[in-house]
Amino acid sequence: MDMEGAQGHTLDHLVKLDLKVLARGTSAAEPEEFIPVFHRWITERVLPELLIDVADYSHVHEGPGVLLVGHDAIYAYDLSRGEPGLLYSRRHESGAELASIGSLDHRLRSLLDCAFRACDLIEAEPQLGGRVAFDRHRLELRVNDRLVPSDEETALTLSGAFRRALAEAGVRDGDAPVEVKRIGEPRERLTLRTG
């Protein structure tokens, strides 16, 4: 698939993307409960990437909650918009797992894989006792780079690629394919939402 645009800079080069997987309404863990979990993930090298630190912002209203800071990405039990969820915010692609990514479709699929893997680990986390579960079809994808125009054309391109990645990952809303729509104001980062 040719991703090259007229100016030589396309969405294929866009690394900084956020993906949030919303928690089910029945989830009952306090954000602070993630602090020891994330510390242990660093110690036990639970993820195949460099994990560095844990940051606690649970005191902030509808903030990023508790963060697990890695070199390539930040994971967070995020509380923004008052909707708890697992936020995966990619910053770099230095790890072996990510080094071969060359296209937007590939990157979005990788984003889904990384976020869902963290969701799987949290759901199985003994310290959380099964009190957190995620709806893997309720997702928010955000372009975390304001060099990318937050316009309809970009939204259309990103939506198409996201739908393909979702289909490839087998993400469905029951029996139906998930719907992807744009949310937020034009001045905000370009954001798509499913469900």
Next chain:
Amino acid sequence: MSQPTVDSAATWKERLEGRVPPRLDEEINIFETQIAQKQQGKIDDKVFAETRLRRGVYGQRYDNGQRHDGTASRALEYPCGDLTKGPNTVWDAPGMLRIKIPFGAMNGEQMEVLADLAEEYSDGIAHVTTRQDIQLHFIHIDDTPDIMRRLAAVGITTQEACGNSVRNVTACPMAGVCRDEPFDVSPYAHALTWFLLGHKDAQDFGRKFKIAFSGCEQHACGLANMHDLGVVAQVRSTSNGTTNTERGFRVYVGGGLGAVPHQAKVLREFVREDELLPLAQAVCRVFGRLGEKRNRARARVKFLVAKLGIEEFTRLVDEELEILPPDDRWSAYLGDLSVTDEAPTRPAATLEAGERPDGFAEWLGSNVQRQRQPGYVAVAINLPLGDLTSTQLRALADTTRRYNGGHVRNTVEQNILLRNISEADLPALYADLREQGLGEPGASSLVDVTACPGTDTCKLGISASRGLAGELRKRIATSIRTTGVLADEAVKDLRIKVSGCFNSCGQHHVADIGFYGVSRKSDGRTIPHFQVILGGQWTENAGSYGLAVVAVPAKRIPEAVERLAGLYVTEREKGESFQNFIARVGKARIRQLLDDLTKLPTYLEDRTLYSDWGDPREYTIGDLGVGECAGEVVTAVEFGLSAAEREVFQGLLELDRGAAETAAEKAYAAMLQAARALITTENIDIGTAPDEIVGEFRTRFYDTELFFDPYAGAKFANYLFRIHGDAETDSGEEAHRRIEEAQLFIEAAHACNQRISELQAASVA
């Protein structure tokens, strides 16, 4: 398939071409080139470190590539390999970016850009510091030139935010609206900021240089007494004897907190407004020329003033003023002092009776102050731990545009102040702020605990200051809701300030109740503690400094706060301030009150004390077996250090009763005891003669650098050597300082002992 182009501009440099002021653009381009040169190995590590620090690009915890997980230190294998951005600082490690906000003033556009940057490059949080800056954490150095360009395009710079330079110029956040100020200091702070930024006379300092403006002497907002240069607004009658007045300033020099705080001295009782900039320039020249360069621990201007005496320092400044080449900028700005004006955009109107949102009355009582201008008020936003999200910051930009034209001021209490708010708008503003999670009451009160970053992100942090502050906020809020002891009116306005170490970034010295992080060994492990500092004065521009009373385990500090508050509530005399109360009841009584909290359980009895607030990791390394092995050695040392602590405490009591000479003797004796305790690990036969102790200490712990602090180096050892050479004094101020130094020396002895234990444990393993 064809993809749309991202933008005609592929980089921020292209996008912002022509929008970055040339002076800042050149600076940023130079830094970008230096980054490239460093990546190619063409710049020395130390040089590059100072280069980036002078652009506000700071280190952060774990940037040496090591992280302790509670049982062992493990390598963080950053992808950059051996590439570093300073000595022992890995290139790829996340860092902190300090963003200067002169006198804390931000407009809507600037808030929006800061919000954008926090989202894209940081963790979605903008942190307000105790010096009115904004800090972003977890920043990659490669991103910093773009961040700087985006800031510069809206008039913000990070230049000289860190490093040995003139730091952010702070000012009272009520400047221009305060009822007690003779005039607005904002335009003068603005002028001095840009005059000294990059000034050739301010580039050769041995340490940082901090400036603060205050509109008056009596309030705390500007904290002029604890700054390298403190500038307080004054007016006086003109010399021709008419009723006309002229503007000017009382100028202080040589104040500072840090490990050993100094009260500023008066450099000039009055300088005219046109004399201010040259005077500041002359002070910079004296500091640059004569300030200590090699020993960082004594390189602040406060040490130079102490060494020379204020009279000689003043004479040197006068000499510089005589030879300064004239500069049009000294007075050019006086032609337009309205440059920092923030005129109200809504009509002045009083708050009429009517329906109010829930919580409004409490918020009104704690967060709203009347302004000098009738019908207008200033509204404080109580930020928890100085943090707000990008979403909140962006919403705040919108809110301020609606109510005051889009202006705020950051405060030294890590809050944000909205000024020029029409009283009639308060209910609607409160409703808006509450919806954004910014409507918490209790600004500038007991619950509004200030904290530096501490072990969360700071490389120097010893204890979790933010963790403790967060816990205190929760408990105080609960106590207030349930009408516990902390709800009492008597304690409502006390200030609590927490620093993660002795360096005072949390300004613990000027709090009613202050804390700074230390550690203690017990049961072969280390327990996070906080020293309790009492007697500081927040008002009168940080009028006096508190002293350490006792170290309490971190997890027991909330209990200590409740006891201290309870004692004050029940035993204070009518109208007695907390500071006077502490002086009256005495530190012995306070120590007795907290004594049981200092008794340490074994690890098996209570593990909770062996970790810090908000961090589940064990605070120390080494397993129990190794710990017990080291513990045998430690016991004797700890015994000696404990005796030293008792001695310095006796010194405190002597100081309280005005016996400066005896207090100084106790401080000296305490240092000797601590040094002797360490020496016993190597020479059990050490005698008690001071010369022998100091000689042995020098040979075994100074010359070998065993005693050296990883960051402060020989600083604490030099405290002993200096006092040993000049033991007698009857000056109260000097005795106060020696008590401080003795406490720090003992802390350093604890840390040294800990390092020795760890080395022994490692060798056994």
